[in-house]
Amino acid sequence: MNEHTCDCPSCNCKVGSHGIERDGKHYCCQACADHHPKGQACSTSSGCHCGDKAK
Template sequence: MKEQTCDCPNCNCSVGTNGVERDGKHYCCQACADHHPKGQGCATSSGCKCGDKAQ
């Protein structure tokens, strides 16, 4: 099975086993699922900066 990419715009992280499902979409972390409130960063260890672009 192909790994699923996070549904957060500008994020290229894999959803993985700790992913969050909301409204039929799948996110790699809670910050992405919450649409980066107050610029909260992506919680993956890959150094993703999608939270910076969400503002």
């Protein structure tokens, strides 16, 4: 998988070799792929707060 920015809105983490592909989109972690259920935090970077903005 090529490294590019996660498809989760507000996330700027890179999708690495352990990224998740779902419905043609690429996510950096399971939380982003699942659209942050119950505000689950992005597990790729402690500095990324995209889960805080998920509804």
